[in-house]
Amino acid sequence: MIEDNSLFGPVDAAPNAGDVAPPARVGFFTDTSVCIGCKACEVACKEWNGIPEDGINLLGSSYDNTGALGASTWRHVAFIEQTRPRPDDGHEQVRWLMSSDVCKHCTHAACLDVCPTGALFRTEFGTVVVQDDVCNGCGYCIPACPFGVIDQRKGPAGDRNVGLAQKCTLCYDRLLDDATPACATACPTESIQFGELDELRVRAARRLEALQNAGRSEARLYGEDPNDGVGGSGSMFLLLDEPEVYGLPPDPVVTTRDVMAMWRRAALAGGALVAGAVICFLGGQP
Amino acid sequence: MVPEATFTSYYGRPVLKAPSWHPADIAGYLFLGGLAGGSSIVAAGADLTGRPGLARTTRVGALGAVTLSGLALVHDLGRPSRFVNMLRVIKLTSPMSVGSWILTAYAPLAAGAAGSDVLGRWPRTGRLLGLGAAVLAPALVSYTAVLICDTAVPAWHEAYPDMPFVFVGSSAASAAGLGLLTAPAQAEPCRRLAMFGGLLEIGASRRIVHRTSFVAEAYRLGRARTLLRAAEGLTGFGIVGGLLGRRRHWLSRLAGLALLAGGACERFGLFEAGMISATDPKYVVVPQRRADLH
Ligand code: SF4
Numbered sequence: 001m002i003e004d005n006s007l008f009g010p011v012d013a014a015p016n017a018g019d020v021a022p023p024a025r026v027g028f029f030t031d032t033s034v035c036i037g038c039k040a041c042e043v044a045c046k047e048w049n050g051i052p053e054d055g056i057n058l059l060g061s062s063y064d065n066t067g068a069l070g071a072s073t074w075r076h077v078a079f080i081e082q083t084r085p086r087p088d089d090g091h092e093q094v095r096w097l098m099s100s101d102v103c104k105h106c107t108h109a110a111c112l113d114v115c116p117t118g119a120l121f122r123t124e125f126g127t128v129v130v131q132d133d134v135c136n137g138c139g140y141c142i143p144a145c146p147f148g149v150i151d152q153r154k155g156p157a158g159d160r161n162v163g164l165a166q167k168c169t170l171c172y173d174r175l176l177d178d179a180t181p182a183c184a185t186a187c188p189t190e191s192i193q194f195g196e197l198d199e200l201r202v203r204a205a206r207r208l209e210a211l212q213n214a215g216r217s218e219a220r221l222y223g224e225d226p227n228d229g230v231g232g233s234g235s236m237f238l239l240l241d242e243p244e245v246y247g248l249p250p251d252p253v254v255t256t257r258d259v260m261a262m263w264r265r266a267a268l269a270g271g272a273l274v275a276g277a278v279i280c281f282l283g284g285q286p
Numbered sequence: 287m288v289p290e291a292t293f294t295s296y297y298g299r300p301v302l303k304a305p306s307w308h309p310a311d312i313a314g315y316l317f318l319g320g321l322a323g324g325s326s327i328v329a330a331g332a333d334l335t336g337r338p339g340l341a342r343t344t345r346v347g348a349l350g351a352v353t354l355s356g357l358a359l360v361h362d363l364g365r366p367s368r369f370v371n372m373l374r375v376i377k378l379t380s381p382m383s384v385g386s387w388i389l390t391a392y393a394p395l396a397a398g399a400a401g402s403d404v405l406g407r408w409p410r411t412g413r414l415l416g417l418g419a420a421v422l423a424p425a426l427v428s429y430t431a432v433l434i435c436d437t438a439v440p441a442w443h444e445a446y447p448d449m450p451f452v453f454v455g456s457s458a459a460s461a462a463g464l465g466l467l468t469a470p471a472q473a474e475p476c477r478r479l480a481m482f483g484g485l486l487e488i489g490a491s492r493r494i495v496h497r498t499s500f501v502a503e504a505y506r507l508g509r510a511r512t513l514l515r516a517a518e519g520l521t522g523f524g525i526v527g528g529l530l531g532r533r534r535h536w537l538s539r540l541a542g543l544a545l546l547a548g549g550a551c552e553r554f555g556l557f558e559a560g561m562i563s564a565t566d567p568k569y570v571v572v573p574q575r576r577a578d579l580h
Contacts, residue, residue: 007379061297068299078296114436116383117371136371137364140382143305143437143564152306152364163364244571247296251574255436255443256379262432262446263378269431269450270424272486273327273458280478281331 008257010226013107013234017122025126026175027234028184028192029200030100031207032246033219035191037063037098041075044186048171049074052159062096068247069101071153074168075183076101078246099246100183100192103128103149103168104223105234106254111141111150111167113256119165126197127170127234137163146230146252170234197234204236216240222248229253293575295567302438304564311362313557316430317460317550318355319389320453322348323423324461324483326396330420331475332465333413340476342403343468344461345416349400352393359389381433388425395419427457434560440570441504441563442556444497451490452556456549458483459521463545466528470538477528477538480545484525487552488518494556500572504563505555513555520548 006016014022045051054072059065062079069076080097109128112120119135122128130150141150142165150167153159171181179185184194193200204224211219218240223233229252243250295301305312325348332340360366372386395418402412431453435446442449458479465476495505495514505514527541563569 059297064297070303080296110438113377113379114382116375116377116380116386117368118375118377119371134368134371134374135365136368138372138382139306139362139364140380140433140437142303143439143560145303146438148300148302151303165364242294244294244301244567244575245296247299247301247567249301249570249574252438255438258443258446259379259381259432259436262381262435262450265447266428266432266450269454270428272451273424273427273454273483276458276482276486277327277331277479280482281335281475283478 007113007259008108008231008254010231011107013126013231014122014124016107019122019124022124022126024196024198025234026170026195027105027126027197027200027236028102028170028181028194029204029236029238030102031191031193031204031238032097032099033207033211033216033238033240034189035077035098035100036189037077037079037096038188039066039077040186040188041100041183041192042066042073042077044182045075045168046072048174048182049169052156054155069103069149069151069167071151071166074102074166080241080245082241097240097245099237099239100187101246101248102183102235103170104147104230105168105170107226107231107233108254108256109230110144110146110254110256111165113254113259114140114144116140123172123175125170125172125175127172127175129169129172130165130167132161132164135164137165139165141165144255146249146254200236204238207238211238229257293568293571295571299567300565301567301570302564304561305437305439308362309554309557309561311358313554315355315358315362316434316453316553316557318351318358319430320427320457320549320553321460321464321546322351322355322396323392323427324457324459325351325464326392326399326416326419326423327458328461328465328476328479329399330417332472333416335475337469337472337475340465340469340472341416344465345396345400345403347461347464347468348396348419352389352396356389356393381429381436385426385429385433388422388429392419392422392426395422424454428454434556437560438570439560439564440501440573442560444499444501444573445494448490448493449556452487452494452552455483455486455488455490456552459487459524459545460549462528463524463542463549465542466524466531466538466545467542470531470535470542473528473538474532477532480528480541481525484521484545484548487521487549491518491552491556500576501563501569504566504569505559507562508558510555510559510562513551513558517548517551517555520544520551524548
């Protein structure tokens with residue numbers, strides 16, 4: 001059944017997917033103001049989830065030699081070097097922004113909405129997970145995701161999930177055992193915090209307030225608002241600059257918000273085709 | 287004109303992941319699926335108005351096109367052997383799911399219609415199957431527009447009001463082209479259909495390409511621009527050639543070829559523009575920033 005907020009707007013993710021009496025929704029709060037760029041999260045994620053190596057390169061982008069999230073990169077630490085004048089004396093100063101990015105586990109997840117096989121599903125924890133034994137690698141989720149998170153695993157040859165769509169599972173297997181996801185466990189500064197989403201929202205708001213009170217007016221939250229274009233993320237962030245500086249879309253909207261309008265346009269066009277064809281065959285010269 | 291916008295990005299890297307779809311498979315599928323559906327409509331019209339020659343070639347064309355398009359789809363899968371997983375569920379939010387079911391229902395009908403015609407057996411059943419295929423055809427040719435628009439790809443998503451009209455117009459023009467190419471003596475309705483479909487394709491496509499939006503620029507760049515211009519030229523030639531070719535079958539045939547080529551260029555051009563808009567972060571960041579202001 002498609003109800004008012006099934007495709008857009010604030011809802012509770014798991015009950016919206018039909019789960020009766022699910023546990024509390026969980027997620028991440030990544031506080032980038034305390035990230036030290038150690039990449040322990042990237043390593044722990046790869047280790048725990050058995051993700052293959054996907055390129056050992058020097059990318060020329062500060063200390064980021066990972067590049068972006070992808071089929072074999074489920075945590076990605078971004079490094080941004082900025083030179084800007086110090087507020088007090090105008091002296092040029094370098095600042096380093098670091099942020100560990102991850103799948104947003106959207107409340108309205110386009111990847112899941114468009115998946116034709118049901119391989120992508122909403123777990124009882126409100127997270128979004130690919131079932132490796134169901135996915136047939138059609139690739140539709142890839143351009144559907146407004147964050148550029150999910151991708152098709154291209155190699156290495158012999159890896160059991162080559163050809164399939166892959167992304168962060170929020171350590172579904174660990175959650176089932178009441179364990180904290182690997183990245184949050186490994187993070188030495190508690191930049192990555194795992195917990196119940198409601199509680200994380202409170203924590204995030206408190207942290208934002210503290211930073212702003214300390215004069216860090218550039219601090220802002222990202223993904224915490226249930227009224228945003230994806231109904232709020234399961235992974236929220238505290239950022240110290242505009243989202244796009246970190247490679248995040250500033251105001252993403254789940255594509256399926258418009259899918260019913262799209263079907264209506266398609267129906268209209270289909271009707272026009274039938275009418276046109278009838279006239280072409282019946283009208284004019286024999 | 288939309289003023290050039292400033293924006294920031296993370297080392298110029300894309301915000302989105304561009305589709306992993308191979309253009310030959312998926313743009314090819316968009317074209318062939320459209321050709322199949324359009325041909326089934328022409329075949330039904332020809333059948334009902336007593337044009338057996340045209341009915342036969344378009345029935346066979348529909349079967350050929352839908353077979354090739356299905357193969358292209360399966361070929362593009364990361365796990366082709368799991369193709370049947372498409373039929374595990376029915377999801378209205380997934381145009382690919384809806385499309386898989388449409389294809390599954392359509393293909394046997396198209397096969398039955400073509401088979402009965404070519405073998406000369408069970409003509410009444412064949413006619414019914416052909417009419418069934420024509421009933422499903424509008425869904426087959428228009429759902430693919432929803433398929434590409436229901437993505438975060440900026441150029442495709444914002445074009446969703448017009449995209450289905452390009453697709454149905456282009457399908458009609460391609461099918462009319464097939465009729466002109468293979469049965470010029472009976473293709474009178476195809477001349478009109480080429481005009482109807484071709485003009486719809488050109489008009490709707492122009493609305494997309496010349497939209498006053500920052501993102502529409504992607505349709506006017508590089509290979510997208512070349513292909514879309516070629517599409518318009520070929521389709522335009524096909525329309526005129528069809529109308530002037532009543533007594534010159536060679537011209538009809540040439541017009542038919544041009545319409546088919548134009549339809550293919552249209553789909554590949556639209557596909558390419560989507561790729562351009564997905565790969566350059568500015569097409570994601572700038573419009574989202576603009577929306578912020580409102
Ligand atoms: S961020 Fe992308 S991959 Fe993750 S749940 Fe949202 S749409 Fe799906």
